Structure formats: C-alpha cells, structure tokens
Amino acid sequence: MTVRQADPLEDVLTLVGTTSRLSVGLVAGGRWALAFDPPDGVKFNAVRRGHCLLTVDGVPEPIELREGDCFLLVQPRAFTLASGPGVTPAPAGPVFRAAAGGPARVGDGDDVELMSGRFHFGERAGELLFDVLPPVIHVPASTTEATTVRWALELIAAELRASQPAATLVTEHLALVMLIHLLRLHVATAPGQTSGWLAGLADPVVAPALRAMHASPAHAWTVAELAGVCAVSRSTLAARFKQVVGKGPLEYLTGWRIELAAGRLRDGEATMEAIAREVGYASVSALSNAFKRLTGLAPRDYRSAASAASRSADAEPVGGV
Incomplete structure (x- = not known):
C-alpha cells in the first residue's frame, strides 16, 4: 500500500476547532506586578521590549522572560507577571478593563511591552492536546522558531496600527501561525516534556x-x-x-x-x-x-x-x- 503523507498535528488542531483572538497588550515600567486569574483558553504572551518575570501556579521555578521571548500557558492556571521578585502584585483585571481599547499600563515608564492573545479550542482539546503538553511552554528568543514568531508579531502590530480592511482576520491567522511554530518547536526540542501522540511525532x-x-x-x-x-x-x-x-x-x-x-x-x-x-x-x-x-x-x-x-x-x- 502506498501511504500518502499526513500531519497528525494539523489533523488534531483542525479537529478541535482552533481559533485565536488577540487581546489588549501591556506596557509597564519601574517596579510592578500583576496577578492574572486562570485564563479561558490557552494564553499567549510575547515580550516585544524589555524583560519581566513569569510565575505560574504549580510550576516550581519562575521563568525569566527577555525581549523576543514568548510563552504559552496551556492549562488554566493563575499566573503573575512582574518586573522582578518581591513585588506585591495588583489584580490584572481592573488594569486591563481600564485600558479602553489601548494597551494596559502599569508602573512608571514604558521599558516593558508585551503582546497578548488567546487560543480557543473545541471540547475535545483537553484530552487530545492539553493533556499531552506541560502547563507552560517557554520559547526563548534565541531559537529559530522564535524568529518566525517575531516576524508574525511585527506583521500583527503593523496590521493593528494601520487598521487595514480585514485586519482582525489577518491577525487571527498570524496568531495561529505562531501557535503552530511554538508547538513544532516544543515537539522538536523538549520530547521529555510531552506524552501520548505528540511525543510519538518526535x-x-x-x-x-x-x-x-x-x-x-x-x-x-x-x-x-x-x-x-x-x-x-x-x-x-x-x-x-x-x-x-x-x-x-x-x-x-x-x-x-x-x-x-x-x-x-x-x-x-x-x-x-x-x-x-x-x-x-x-x-x-x-x-x-x-x-x-x-x-x-x-x-x-x-x-x-x-x-x-x-x-x-x-x-x-x-x-x-
């Protein structure tokens, strides 16, 4: 039997109905910290400028995020973003609700900028995708895949600034491009942190x-x-x-x-x-x-x-x- 090429990752992402939505970004400076409730869907953040510290409930060590880094929060866990350790976090909800369509702002200055988004999936995503991934995936800027993510981020930022026709659709598709590259990287470089069919791909x-x-x-x-x-x-x-x-x-x-x-x-x-x-x-x-x-x-x-x-x-x- 001649077997055609197939892509199990594409099959699963299609089956679970993957969609994306960009949310309000964050600009911060000085000493600051924000506490986020467990997100609905998979949370995505990318550091466009500066650096900060990510702490996720249930993950033993905080993760240092530098310019060009990004992360996926795969499971619905509370998390904190901060300028560094030892800062008492404020609730993130009121800060983002006060943003009125622009980026949320916290602290003094603008030495840190993050772009955020969420990926939503159908009902079977938990067992098919999330259960075979670690709770958080960190992608350092030094990786090849992060280069593609930065390219997509720049295009997204340009689309949002220019307010071109169908900009929302373009940015949502670019966000899915980022998700696929992040998952590819994780499969290729962290086989010990995956299980099930996703581990089998590597x-x-x-x-x-x-x-x-x-x-x-x-x-x-x-x-x-x-x-x-x-x-x-x-x-x-x-x-x-x-x-x-x-x-x-x-x-x-x-x-x-x-x-x-x-x-x-x-x-x-x-x-x-x-x-x-x-x-x-x-x-x-x-x-x-x-x-x-x-x-x-x-x-x-x-x-x-x-x-x-x-x-x-x-x-x-x-x-x-």
Whole structure:
C-alpha cells in the first residue's frame, strides 16, 4: 500500500476547532506586578521590549522572560507577571478593563511591552492536546522558531496600527501561525516534556506509523503492516509505540477513528452509514459499539448532546476581557 503523507498535528488542531483572538497588550515600567486569574483558553504572551518575570501556579521555578521571548500557558492556571521578585502584585483585571481599547499600563515608564492573545479550542482539546503538553511552554528568543514568531508579531502590530480592511482576520491567522511554530518547536526540542501522540511525532520509529494511520484512518491496518511502514519488526513497533504513546498502535487507531466520528457528529448532518464508512467501520452497529465503549454514549445521543451544547453556547452573552 502506498501511504500518502499526513500531519497528525494539523489533523488534531483542525479537529478541535482552533481559533485565536488577540487581546489588549501591556506596557509597564519601574517596579510592578500583576496577578492574572486562570485564563479561558490557552494564553499567549510575547515580550516585544524589555524583560519581566513569569510565575505560574504549580510550576516550581519562575521563568525569566527577555525581549523576543514568548510563552504559552496551556492549562488554566493563575499566573503573575512582574518586573522582578518581591513585588506585591495588583489584580490584572481592573488594569486591563481600564485600558479602553489601548494597551494596559502599569508602573512608571514604558521599558516593558508585551503582546497578548488567546487560543480557543473545541471540547475535545483537553484530552487530545492539553493533556499531552506541560502547563507552560517557554520559547526563548534565541531559537529559530522564535524568529518566525517575531516576524508574525511585527506583521500583527503593523496590521493593528494601520487598521487595514480585514485586519482582525489577518491577525487571527498570524496568531495561529505562531501557535503552530511554538508547538513544532516544543515537539522538536523538549520530547521529555510531552506524552501520548505528540511525543510519538518526535520518535523516529513511532512517527511513520502515526502519519500512516492519520493518512488513511479507514484502512484495515495491522501491526505488521504498520511495522513495514516504519521499517522495523512487528514486536519492535508494538513495544516502542506502547512505551512512547502509552497505548498500542491499533488501540490508538481506534481512538482516532472515534475522534473523527465524533467530529463529524458535532459538525455535520452526515448519516451514520456515511460516517461509519469514512472512519473504517463496516457497519453502523460496529461503529456504535466502539463509540459507546470509548465515550460512554451512543453516537446519536452524542450528536444530540453536542447540538444542545452548541445552541446553549450560542445563546450565552459575550464576556469582557
């Protein structure tokens, strides 16, 4: 079988419905500190000028941020940004609410400038993405990927200054470019800080098998066939996949098929027969049995619950900063 190239990271980001939103930036100087509540979504910050100290709940050591550095706060944890240690933080909420559309300001002067944003994801992002990442990802300015992030930041700043048509759409897409580069860097340089399928992307034995299953999820893969794709023995692939990803190749394949089916149930009106064929099941009953075993719900019940949740979300008022 000829296997087309696939990108599991792209597949997952697409499946969980990744969107972005830039928020008000921060300008600070002198001695200052701000305490932030746990954010809704994944928080992004980049230091455009100066330096500051990041402290995240549950992370033992503070992180020094210098010009050009950026970080992703992957989990909803409270955090503090400060000029240095020993400064009593003020609540960040009132400072940002008083910004009135411009950058928030704290302290004396403007020797520090940060750009902020948030990434929002669909309901399955927790298990598929966040649970395989550390709570905070720090990207120093010295890395190659940070160069691309700085390029995107400069374009974003230019778009916001010029107020060009469709500037919001452009900046949101540029923010997604940054997210992808940050995740790529983390996979490449910090394999010990990831787990599950994301760790598998950095493993030379496991990665070809992951790409093959994502390229053709409906194919009736066997461990022997996947081992052939990876150019290793069946036993070697089975053991390595289990060690790195935390489950066997075919167990992973079943999980990914169910994720794809769940996505189709959430987003469209495709029939159960069509969805079963798309994800590799010979019958609706076979899909239903596997789906209920993994999610606890029959597919039709899952679709009804997802539709109700979507209507409820649409009815909620939009919040503030």
